[in-house]
Amino acid sequence: xxxxxxxxxxxxxxxxxxxxxxxxxxxxxxxxxxxxxxxxxxxxxxxxxxxxxxxxxxxxxxxxxxxxxxxxxxxxxxxxxxxxxxxxxxxxxxxxxxxxxxxxxxxxxxxxxxxxxxxxxxxxxxxxxxxxxxxxxxxxxxxxxxxxxxxxxxxx
Amino acid sequence: xxxxxxxxxxxxxxxxxxxxxxxxxxxxxxxxxxxxxxxxxxxxxxxxxxxxxxxxxxxxxxxxxxxxxxxxxxxxxxxxxxxxxxxxxxxxxxxxxxxxxxx
Numbered sequence: 001x002x003x004x005x006x007x008x009x010x011x012x013x014x015x016x017x018x019x020x021x022x023x024x025x026x027x028x029x030x031x032x033x034x035x036x037x038x039x040x041x042x043x044x045x046x047x048x049x050x051x052x053x054x055x056x057x058x059x060x061x062x063x064x065x066x067x068x069x070x071x072x073x074x075x076x077x078x079x080x081x082x083x084x085x086x087x088x089x090x091x092x093x094x095x096x097x098x099x100x101x102x103x104x105x106x107x108x109x110x111x112x113x114x115x116x117x118x119x120x121x122x123x124x125x126x127x128x129x130x131x132x133x134x135x136x137x138x139x140x141x142x143x144x145x146x147x148x149x150x151x152x153x154x155x156x
Numbered sequence: 157x158x159x160x161x162x163x164x165x166x167x168x169x170x171x172x173x174x175x176x177x178x179x180x181x182x183x184x185x186x187x188x189x190x191x192x193x194x195x196x197x198x199x200x201x202x203x204x205x206x207x208x209x210x211x212x213x214x215x216x217x218x219x220x221x222x223x224x225x226x227x228x229x230x231x232x233x234x235x236x237x238x239x240x241x242x243x244x245x246x247x248x249x250x251x252x253x254x255x256x257x258x259x
Contacts, residue, residue, distance in 0.1 A: 042218045078223075079222075082228075097220060101186055102218055102220065104218055105217075105218050105221065106216065106217050106218065106220075107215070107216040108213060108216070108229075109214040109215075109216075110213060111211055111212050111213060111214070113207055113210065113212035113231055113232060113233065114205070114212040114213040114230065114232070115229070115230040115231070115232050117230055118213075118215070118228070119226075119227065119228035119229070120225065120226065120227050120228075121221070121222040121225065121226045122221055123220045123222055124220075
């Protein structure tokens with residue numbers, strides 16, 4: 001009788017623990033999935049380090065990659081920037097801002113069905129060169145543009 | 157749970173032009189509050205877009221995307237009535253999925 005009670009308790013305790021582990025494990029799991037993409041690239045501070053983390057050693061400057069944005073942005077908190085690539089088989093687009101605390105701003109995997117053009121709004125701390133990095137057929141291409149910011153956007 | 161996204165998908169030139177506006181604070185982790193303590197980063201890290209259930213685009217975002225992020229992209233071969241599904245996950249594990257029909 002005693003034995004069975006102990007076993008029951010152990011079983012119940014074990015189950016509770018297991019449940020707790022799953023609950024605990026779940027959150028980091030989804031976070032890990034979200035961060036699965038190259039956390040290193042997002043932590044890189046300079047353009048060169050970011051490109052290295054993305055595996056793009058020396059991207060060729062290409063006219064087929066364009067950055068669509070105003071030359072002068074009034075509000076650095078909301079700078080509309082678009083990247084467009086007319087290189088066939090574009091698989092990946094990244095946007096890098098040189099003078100932000102972390103250069104990599106956004107990266108996009110272009111899967112089958114999507115066109116190689118994305119627009120977004122970004123924050124810029126100050127006037128800076130902006131780089132668009134594109135991967136097509138395993139090769140990297142880039143474009144560069146300077147965007148002037150009259151009012152910094154990353155807050156004090 | 158976060159507020160719903162606003163998704164507009166318009167059929168255009170044999171594809172669809174999709175515009176998404178998400179409601180999110182997008183805290184950079186650089187800002188300090190009034191007492192001088194750093195406000196921890198809180199931002200969307202990943203956005204996925206699917207056309208009729210088939211994934212077409214994955215976006216990975218850092219904290220430098222503006223507050224209440226806006227994103228626009230084009231899907232080739234989408235027609236009116238097709239379903240566009242957008243989901244995001246932030247660095248706290250919060251997530252949201254919304255869908256819209258191509259018009």
